[in-house]
Amino acid sequence: MPRITIFPLSGAVLYPGLQLPLHIFEPRYRAMISDALARDRRIGMIQPQSPLEGAPLFSVGCVGRIDDVEALDDGCFNIVLEGEQRFRILRELDVTTPFRQVDAELIADDEHEVLAPIERAGFEREARRFADAQGYALDWDQVGRLDDVALINGVSQIAPFDPAAKQALLEASGLSARCELLIQLMQFFGRAGDGDEDGVTLQ
Template sequence: MTAEPREMAMFPLGTVLVPTAVLPLHVFEPRYRELVDAVLATEARELGVVLIERGSEVGGGDARTSVGTVAGVIDAQRTDDGRWGLVTVGLRRIEVARWLPDEPYPRALVTDWPDADDATPSDELEGLRATAVTLVRQALAVATELGEAPVPATVDLSDDPVTASFQVVAAGPLGPADRQALLEVPGARERLERAAVLLGEAIELMRARIALGGP
């Protein structure tokens, strides 16, 4: 039985948050300061993060994706002038059923979107995990040569294929569109397969840039 959509404060951004990833936030716009005040007043301390497809993070009027991630606030520091510095972590996927008016801050009715049941044998899923992990480490090593690695190639990755399927998306040197596409994949098997393809393409592109002698 599908759960009824629930209201959630939403933070549209120009970046993609996936489950397991850590996302620092610097909150200065008045309406988002109000959002943070409201979120921190709740026991769950959760907000939704979605990608802005077109438009700006500041001022509204943006076009947003309908699939995002619940971010849990694990640390919050307020400055003397009222700005917030947050550290959040991606917890689980959500799908937006309907956007609500942006006043006083962006809100939406959302439902959780867990991974689809997967009948892939465990040894096959482990093989896909191992391949994706190898490729993300290779991609990060090449990105390091270009000075563009988001995290070290030695980053810890889970032995659990489902968790790892999100971690390689978060760690890999991929653009927002690719990360969003992988976030929207129904299950771990397909996510690992598609991540491996995208990481392989990223490696080839970065190696070509190195061969040409420039960033």
């Protein structure tokens, strides 16, 4: 049962195998990064359930390893987290550190999971519609070369959905379930015309 230092940040999700760039400026999180660098370079990204200080946390997040770090003259950091494994919180710990810590269990994901060809085709078709509606210019040849896990998780991580939708994607059990939910969200947000409210601005 690992103890994980957590970074609660609404709208920001991380997936295994993907990267998340972050600018760290609050004193408590600067202390968190310094502590992580002195230990194993790992922190857990997770969303709070509300923007209030000390708000309850959602149950599922992702452990990331600090892959790249730039220490700035003002004491801040620019870092890049490399996603390693999803985790589920068992309990939050009573700690004296300025940053929060939890006991958690790691979630075993199948990194070699694949979609059925009809699932992949359906996703790419809906993704093209959504991108066109939102005015996004994408290299579809490059998209087509991504494996299923990189494609579905990558879109889930950067999609401009609200925090609750992004959390639902992170918690989805299996690649097919995440793909199906992603299609539903693209259809919903595409119709609503509300694709960039509360989206992640750190990526």
